[in-house]
Amino acid sequence: MIRVLLVDDQSLVRAGFRTILETEDGITVVGEAENGQVAIDRALELSPDVICMDVQMPVMDGLAATAQIVRRGLGSAVLMLTTFDRDDFLFDALAAGAGGFLLKTAEAEQLIDAVTALAHGDGLLSPEVTRRVIERSVSTPAASAAPAPELDLLTDREREVLQQLATGLTNAEIAGRLYLGEATVKTHVSNVLGKLGIRDRTHAVIWAYENGVVRVGDNPGQPAPPPASGGRIRPHG
Known part of the structure; x- marks a missing residue:
C-alpha cells in the first residue's frame, strides 16, 4: 500500500x-x-x-x-x-x-x-518539463567540462544503465532494451545512484546531461543488439 x-x-x-x-x-x-x-x-x-x-x-x-x-x-x-x-x-x-x-x-x-x-x-x-531541465543543464559550464571523476566508479554496465536512465526509461523498459532481468536493472540503478551520490532518478537525468554522459541529439535509448548464445552484450560508447 x-x-x-x-x-x-x-x-x-x-x-x-x-x-x-x-x-x-x-x-x-x-x-x-x-x-x-x-x-x-x-x-x-x-x-x-x-x-x-x-x-x-x-x-x-x-x-x-x-x-x-x-x-x-x-x-x-x-x-x-x-x-x-x-x-x-x-x-x-x-x-x-x-x-x-x-x-x-x-x-x-x-x-x-x-x-x-x-x-x-x-x-x-512531463516531457515539456524534461526538455526545459535538459536545456538548462546543457547550458551550464559543467556540461562542457571534463568528465566527472565519479564516472570512474561505475562499471561499464552501470554506465550503460545510466545512459538509458537519462532518456527517462523505466526499469522494465531498460531491462527489455539491454536484455537484462528487471531485478538486475533495479540493482544497477541503485548502485549508480549510490556511487554518484544522487537522490533519485530525476536528478540522475540532470546529472547525466550536466556531465556529458548523454547529450542533446544522442539516442542512447535505442535497443542494444541481442547477445549471442553465451555471449556478453558489448557496452555502448
Whole structure:
C-alpha cells in the first residue's frame, strides 16, 4: 500500500486529491497538512512513501519544507504540485530534492501515475518539463567540462544503465532494451545512484546531461543488439 501525505493550504484541493488517489487500489492517504511546517511534523510522524506538496503556502512554503524533509533523510519522495508553470518553481523544486513536478491542471490519471512512479523510486517529469531541465543543464559550464571523476566508479554496465536512465526509461523498459532481468536493472540503478551520490532518478537525468554522459541529439535509448548464445552484450560508447 502506497502511503501518501497531502500538503496544501486549501482544504478543497486536499479533498480533491484524496478523492482521486483513494479511488486507486493500493494507494491510501495517511494524513494532510496545511503548510510546510506542519508537513515536516506529519512526515516525521507518519513516514509516508510520497508527499504531494504545494509550492506556495503560508508559514513555510513547499520548497523550504521539501529541502528540510530531504535533508533529514526521511525517505519520503516529494511530488511538487503547483498551479503555476514557472521555471523558477521547477528548478527550485528540483534543487530542493523533489522527485517529481506536476501541474495541478494535470488529469487525475497523471496524478495517480506520478504518485505510483515516485513510490517505486522513479522520478516524474512531463516531457515539456524534461526538455526545459535538459536545456538548462546543457547550458551550464559543467556540461562542457571534463568528465566527472565519479564516472570512474561505475562499471561499464552501470554506465550503460545510466545512459538509458537519462532518456527517462523505466526499469522494465531498460531491462527489455539491454536484455537484462528487471531485478538486475533495479540493482544497477541503485548502485549508480549510490556511487554518484544522487537522490533519485530525476536528478540522475540532470546529472547525466550536466556531465556529458548523454547529450542533446544522442539516442542512447535505442535497443542494444541481442547477445549471442553465451555471449556478453558489448557496452555502448
